[in-house]
Amino acid sequence: MKQSFILAFLLAASTCSLSAQEWKPAGDKLMTPWAAQVNPQQPHPEYPRPQFIRKNNWQNLNGLWKYAILAKDHQQIPNHWDGDILVPFAVESALSGVGKPLNKDQSLWYQTEISLSKKLNKGKTLLHFGAVDWQCEVFVNGKSVGTHEGGFDAFSIDISDALKKGAKQQITLRVWDPTSDGPQPRGKQINNPHGIWYTPVSGIWQTVWLESVPKSYISSTQQTPNVDQSVLKVAAAIEGAQAQDQIQLIAYDNGQKIAESTAAAGQEQDLKLSNIQLWSPSHPKLYDLEVKLLRKGKVVDQAQSYFAMRKISKKTDGKGIERMYLNDEFLFHYGPLDQGWWPDGLHTAPSDEALKFDIEKTKEMGFNMIRKHIKVEPARWYRHCDSIGIMVWQDMPSGDLGGNIWDMHPGKFRFGKHDKIRTAASEAIYRKEWDRIMTNLHNFPSIVIWVPFNEAWGQFKTKEIVQWTKQKDPSRLVNGASGGNFIEPADILDLHNYPDPAIPDPARFGKDYILAVGEFGGLGLPIEGHTWQQKDNWGYQSFKTKEELKARYSQLITELSELIKLGLSAGVYTQTTDVEIETNGLMTYDRKVIKIPIEELHQIHQKLYDKNLIN
Known part of the structure; x- marks a missing residue:
């Protein structure tokens, strides 16, 4: 009996090892340096909830799961599977090992057999998901235990009643994600990637884990x-x-x-x-x-x-201009537009080291802020911002785009006139997810500004949404409409202008607002061997050499510093890295090349923090 048990154990271990050895990234797209370090037996092994830790009572479920892509209306747990998928990487990503698209007429199924740790056999057992895009139903040992809608908010389910005796348990997921064919928040994803729109992300894309808690x-x-x-x-x-x-x-x-x-x-x-x-x-x-x-x-x-103890506020300076103050001192906010995309993992960084890398380099370059652009990151990303010292402007991921009416204002930027009319169901999806996002992220001190809408993308009932956002969290400022659809600016007038920075005209909307340029720059430089595709890459203004890029960038920063004297309180440069066919990053998409030396960028930026600019 003992020999049979040992033989069975060795067979199971060898099967697991063989499966892990067979995993490899899908396709032939660009890879980051961290892709080669991914451990298929347990990617992203770190504790995933740094703001609320019970470190001795958890079990990481990341690794190789089975998957199947079936018809949308398929409701039964599959008997046959298409192969293995590496969780927590989206099915479309290279690091998932699958690299396949998912459309609105299909469903994505996952399944894994786990051995429940003995330390999780007491009290209640919670199953946590960092994020699943977009709609999912969860089964434990064949029993449905819960559903969820929302691609960017963490959620958990009490699975205690579905567990069976013994260590072996089965977890199954059914996922449906219409991407740009649905009204749900999706950010930069689109079914037909082009221009500023990127590859879809479907299914599990953040850590899955178990936690044991007492009955109370x-x-x-x-x-x-x-x-x-x-x-x-x-x-x-x-x-x-x-x-x-x-x-x-x-x-x-x-x-x-x-x-x-x-x-x-x-x-x-x-x-x-x-x-x-x-x-x-x-x-x-x-x-x-x-x-x-x-x-x-x-x-x-x-x-x-x-x-952390910190205060973000709006105050009038000695010249009667509304400014942003951190801890009652003026500090110009300057940071990159950060998409948070990876060529190998899409929404998911290949490792926690990679996740931290972007923030560290941003700080070393002399930025003090990041605008997290229409994406929400794993909790560990915000922990890194807290520890490293980077302020965060947090966008709500956009969805249900189109339908807004614009007029053109003299100059290069646009001012919107009308909210989009969204269906009651579409509105409810937005409200539910924005509410959860703000709740989930509330405790991270690095977040200083909420941004509910970007460039009128799906913007609706602006006054109501902005007022609700401010009421939910009075401890932060609200940038109601980044990019010009100023139906209700909240605390900030924020225009987008490419490539040169510009300043909003407070005379048109009143003087009660902080002035910001929420996007500018977009200076492009493709680096051979480090692009998503061989040709047809682009930036808002393109260059052929690093020297040309640096000279133009320096000119933009000089212009930006002059605007601070006129009342500007914040600037956001596009962007941290290249993303797919966009080559306007300060780093290449694979993070292997920094286009302007870090020390030189840091020095260039120092003029923006000169306190004499507002005196």
Whole structure:
């Protein structure tokens, strides 16, 4: 009996190893340096939720799953599979090992057999998905346990009742994603990639994982710094709470306790802090936070988190111009338009090291901000921004495009006149996902601005959406309409202008707004051997040498600095990297070539942070 068990174990292990050895990236497209380092037995092994950690009670499910592409109306769990897919890479990506498109008339099925860790056999078992694009139904051991719609928001399902005795469990997913044939938020994806529109992303594209929690547990926290009062406001959500339960908060600075507070579960607490150091790009100070659920003095559940104390606000300067202030000091926001796309993984970076690389290089180049363009990143990306010290303007991914009416304003930028009329179903999809995105990302201090709409792409009921966004999160500023459809600008007037930077005219809309150029530049330089395709690549203005590119870029920064004197508070350069046929990145799409030396970029940018520009 013992020999049979050992033989079976060795056979299973060899089969797993063989399957992993057979995996390879699909197709012949461009690859980043990290593609060769992907471990098919467990890609992205890092703990995926850095703002709320229970590190001893989790199990990573990334790796090779089975997949099948079937008709959209196929409802039964398949008996036959097309092959293996590497989770968490989208089916269209090279790193999935599949590289196949999915259309609106098809469904994508996944299945994996797991061995449930013994440490997850107590209390409740939660199945977490970082992101699945777009609509999915989840089955555990053949039983449907839940559904979800939304391609950019994390979600979890309690699967405790569907688990069977023993370690072996089966998890199955059915996914439907119409991409540009549907009204859902999709960002830059399109069924027919061209121009500024990229390859679709369907199915699982962030980490899948299991977590064990007690029957009563802390499901989430909302942490909001109030610098003026020197407090961190904390609200904890509890599942299965009982009368007399309490939440205890303990703040630490480098392991030393600096504050403590206890209150009834369900009650928002003000954690009073003293001698605080404020977070900024030049000093990204983070504090640790311990959150405990107490019952009769005993710890029922606990999690580790972190926070920062920082304040973003709109204030009038000495010349009567509205400016953006960080911690009550003017700081010009300058950063790249960051699409967050990868030639090998599409929406998914090949590794956490790669995910961090873009942010590190952005900071080294002398930027202090990133505009995350109509995409939401995995939670670890925001953690890296928090730690490295980069402010984030977070866009809502757009969808249901077309239908807005424009007029042309003298100059090169456009001002919209009308909202798009969207169906009730389309509106509901947008509201639900934007609400979840803001909730999921609330605790990351690097995020300082919400951007609900970009260039009138699907823009609807602007005043209502902008006001709702501000009410949901009064602790941040709102850029209501990046790119000119200024029906309700909220805090910021933000135009897009290529290639030279420009400044909005406050005389047309009033002087109550911060002025920003939310996109400019787009200077293109294709680097041979590092492009998505051999020819027909483009930028808003193209160059043949790095020297020409640097000279023109330097000129744009000089122009930008002059606009700061006239009232400009922020600029966003297009863009961090090349993306597919766009060659207007500061880095190539494969991240192997930086087109202007980092040290020179850093030096060029310093003139933008001269405090004398507004005096």
